[in-house]
Amino acid sequence: MSSDIILVIVIGTALAFDFTNGFHDTANVVATSISTRAARPQVAIAFASLLNFVGAFISISVAATVAKDVVNADVITPTIVFAGLIGAIAWNLTTWYFGLPSSSSHALIGGVVGSAIAAAGFQAVIAEGLVGKVLIPALLAPLLAFLVAGASIGIAYRVVGRQAPGVVTRGYKFGQVISGGMLALAHGTNDAQKTMGVITLALIANGNLGPEANPPTWVIFAAATAIALGTYSGGWRIIKTTGTRIIKMDAAQGFTAQGSGAAVILASTHFGFPLSTTHVINAGVMGAGAAKRLSAVRWGVAGNIVFAWILTLPAAAAIGALTYGVTQLFGSGALGPVVVTVVALALIVAAFVRRAQRGAPVPVTESGGG
């Protein structure tokens, strides 16, 4: 009975994480399109939401199981996964509150690493995996995206520099819609799988599925729906940051950041070195701005974003560890996760109320949700 309760809580928490993942990462897909008016905000978000949903069905291999190469699988329990998810959700909501784009995947990995360390000590962490699969790509992605976007915008301006502005702007806006669609599809494929992996592992651990089972259809559908609904709800604060606060972008810069970003993400995925969509797109926006003029980038905003990226792993890990510790205060049964869930829900409601009292959500206009 107790394990069934924990299972239900883990599934609910995983879907909640999936939802926050969707609304947190909406900006990666639509911010530049909305900023340059390549698409109306609601149309862009509905399109992204639909493609996230479709993307979740493209590939159902659960290779992307959470923190697979980072944490020793032998120590993982449903409670550790639950605490890790809480760490990831808390960090996603914190960065959303401040309008900062940060990697949901890193938050999830950080949360699980923290809770695993709290449960089993530092031997629970696979150092090679943490460095090779998380830290090196985390350093590489922003640098690579910044340089590629910078070089790309230089080439783009050189190729179309003498063309009529109307044709050029319309062309790049069209390109933004297409590249945004590719990003949305890739996001649904990658990120919904993490939730499918978490739920499937929990079902296997609880004896509801065999050890080699694939995700049941309802799990795929639930994960796809959660990420699509999250995307549709739109993280306007982060959309505003990515779309208008880093640089004031033209259509060519928007396409460069998003189009070259999509190419960078898919090429790196092909070579087994997946990079964070958030890092690539936001660093691409910075690169596209800096290549035109260094002062075009609001470096204070960019600095805050990079600071959030640096904090993501340790902060999510700390929250994950703390959450695991709190659950253990109530013993090894279901009471701990139940108490944490109730407290977490109360805190989330309080945060939303406080945010609403301080001002309505960022107004949605065609010029970038701002």
Added chain:
Amino acid sequence: MSVGAIVLATMVEGKELLQTVVAATLAGIGVTFVFSVAIWGYGRSIELGNEERPLAAGMAMAVGALALLLVLAAIVAGIVVMTHK
């Protein structure tokens, strides 16, 4: 080479990392270049058409169309990567 560097080199497949950097750079810059050429071809063909130079306009349009085909190929390649990762 320091011990730290050796450990790091062991942890990270250097070849894999280099391949990723090269491929991502080429893909990112390549997609932007090819798409920009497609826009150039379309825009230039309109200009040349207005100047009543149909042959040159046709050639510019052909260059643009070829570039657009390459963009389509890149999109297909991207979808293949998503389905085979």
